[in-house]
Amino acid sequence: MQSGPERMQPGGGRNAPFGALERRIARRYLGARKSEGGVAVIAAISFVCILLAIAAMIIIMSIMNGFREKLIELTIGSEGHMYVGLLSPDPGPDRIRELEDRLSTLPGVDEAFEFSENFAGIQANGQLTLGRVIGIRPQNLDEFPLIADNIQSGSLDGFGQGRGAAHRIAIGVHLAASLGLSAGDRLRIMTSRTRSTVTGPMPVMKVYTVGAVFNTGLYQTDLNYIYMDLDQSQLLFSNGRKSGEIQMRLIDPDQLEVAARQARDAAGEPVLMQTWKDRNSTTAQALRTEQIAMRMIFIVVVIISTFPILAAMIMLVKNKSRDIAILRTIGATRGSILRIFFLAGSMIGSLGTVAGLAFGIVFCLHINVVQGIIEALTGVELFPADIYHIDTGIPAKVVWGEVAMVALCGFVISAVATFFPALGASKTDPVEELRYD
Structure with missing residues (x-):
């Protein structure tokens, strides 16, 4: 029977790469209070930022798709x-x-x-x-x-x-x-x-x-x-x-x-x-330009929304430098440290992306209900039919291919923002960190 502290060696079960032990440590680090060196508040803010960015892009792109479809319908409705x-x-x-x-x-x-x-x-x-x-x-x-x-x-x-x-x-x-x-x-x-x-x-x-x-x-x-x-x-x-x-x-x-x-x-x-x-080259070119511009804006918004994740991970690595050194001394490899902090950041990004997708899709599928509530509260008609020639409310068309693209970009950009602080954590020298303890 093994005595002493459990050594974090690669293998099956708990200590496998991205296994239960690494996931548990990552969760504990995210949930720890500030007094314990955790970044729970910043992690929550990061989660909300990702959620809002992803949801906003789903909603905006769906509304633009709806307007595009209506514009095409009007443009070629008599042709x-x-x-x-x-x-x-x-x-x-x-x-x-x-x-x-x-x-x-x-x-x-x-x-x-x-x-x-x-x-x-x-x-x-x-x-x-x-x-x-x-x-x-x-x-x-x-x-x-x-x-x-x-x-x-x-x-x-x-x-x-x-x-x-x-x-x-x-x-x-x-x-x-x-x-x-x-x-x-x-x-x-x-x-x-x-x-x-x-x-x-x-x-x-x-x-x-x-x-x-x-x-x-x-x-x-x-x-x-x-x-x-x-x-x-x-x-x-x-x-x-x-x-x-x-x-x-x-x-x-x-x-x-x-x-x-x-x-x-x-x-x-x-x-x-x-x-x-x-026959409508000006309209067609405007639609193409709009699609390209929306995708560029989307990428910029998602990148900006990952900055809180980057800040949270840098602070977490700094606050947990002594813990990293202890983990290294009991057998944790650099790869294991990298995976722990990568998991911590990826949890924020992944959960925020999934929540943002769910919120954005539900919002778009019930956008006329939301429009009705806003109009009832403000007493203002948001899209008058005699001006926009749209009598079905705010048009929104969810294109599942674009939803998949938004999800993929959210996951990838969040992972990239997490990787570099995690890489820095894996390079922590345990001797230097514990020299004066």
């Missing part, structure tokens, strides 16, 4: 995610229908349909302006909730119906205001196509009835966009010829590269291709 154009000047209805069917069945594609897009002069009540005329089938227009769900006056029920001047179209609220129009009024659309008359070439034009006025909340869309039946649009702008343009809507608007590659293969011939990011 497609991808556009495929045949190079043939008159591909014919059979070829268009075949391409529609092929693109619609691709993985990740929600729908694909023919459309047309032209610029034209819009005239009414003595006013003239330029507008973008979108030709689309009525059933496809219903798939654009930003338009279909935001009709300010009139209705889409009769969209594309009517004969002659009674043919019903939909226009934006700002375009209607600039021309003094409301639902039921008539306007004239003038194209760049001309026809010969006795007085010379005249632009082809036609009168239409405003069947619906929509208000998307996007100024450029509400000022410039006009929707009309696809057949009418092709008759007006190209004398009935097919445009050869297919609009695609994806299940995930960010999966553009994969969808583009699949669409080119499905077309079986050279095609022109454009994505929503190409």
Whole structure:
């Protein structure tokens, strides 16, 4: 039977690396009061700092993801995610229908349909302006909730119906205001196509009835966009010829590269291709910049939050230098000392990270409840729907990949902040520490 103090040698059981003995000593050091050389108060402060930093980043990144999703939804709510154009000047209805069917069945594609897009002069009540005329089938227009769900006056029920001047179209609220129009009024659309008359070439034009006025909340869309039946649009702008343009809507608007590659293969011939990011390059670049900036800020915040851990470990090593010397004299190796203090610091960082993750995720999943409580206490509406065009409260989308990245960074940065004081503790010379005791 071994006599004397238990020697801390590597091996199985209690004295194994990171074993029960080393963990117990690490816990005792963290929980010790200041009078005993411990750093319990500073350790608690460090824990709270890590918790708040991790939780704040989860909440902020989730809210930014939610706003990003809403911004994309608003930006492309009246447009497609991808556009495929045949190079043939008159591909014919059979070829268009075949391409529609092929693109619609691709993985990740929600729908694909023919459309047309032209610029034209819009005239009414003595006013003239330029507008973008979108030709689309009525059933496809219903798939654009930003338009279909935001009709300010009139209705889409009769969209594309009517004969002659009674043919019903939909226009934006700002375009209607600039021309003094409301639902039921008539306007004239003038194209760049001309026809010969006795007085010379005249632009082809036609009168239409405003069947619906929509208000998307996007100024450029509400000022410039006009929707009309696809057949009418092709008759007006190209004398009935097919445009050869297919609009695609994806299940995930960010999966553009994969969808583009699949669409080119499905077309079986050279095609022109454009994505929503190409058409909204400024918005797309702003979103990319925002993501990069948020990740940089996150790393800086987590690094700053580890400073209390670094200070706590330096103080703990200084206060426990005599204990370190005693442990060394009874057989503890430098590796064992390093592991004890590394465990002590890692406990703070790990527990703070886990608690921060839990708090941040729960906060995001119940963010509308939190918003309601704050609004009830302050009497102030945090996100007015008429300003932000978000009627579902604060948008928050938890991306689990980003949560994993936050957790990994929290663990790694905390471990790095702990390692160097622990390394210093392992280099303590027991002879020098005990010389005058």
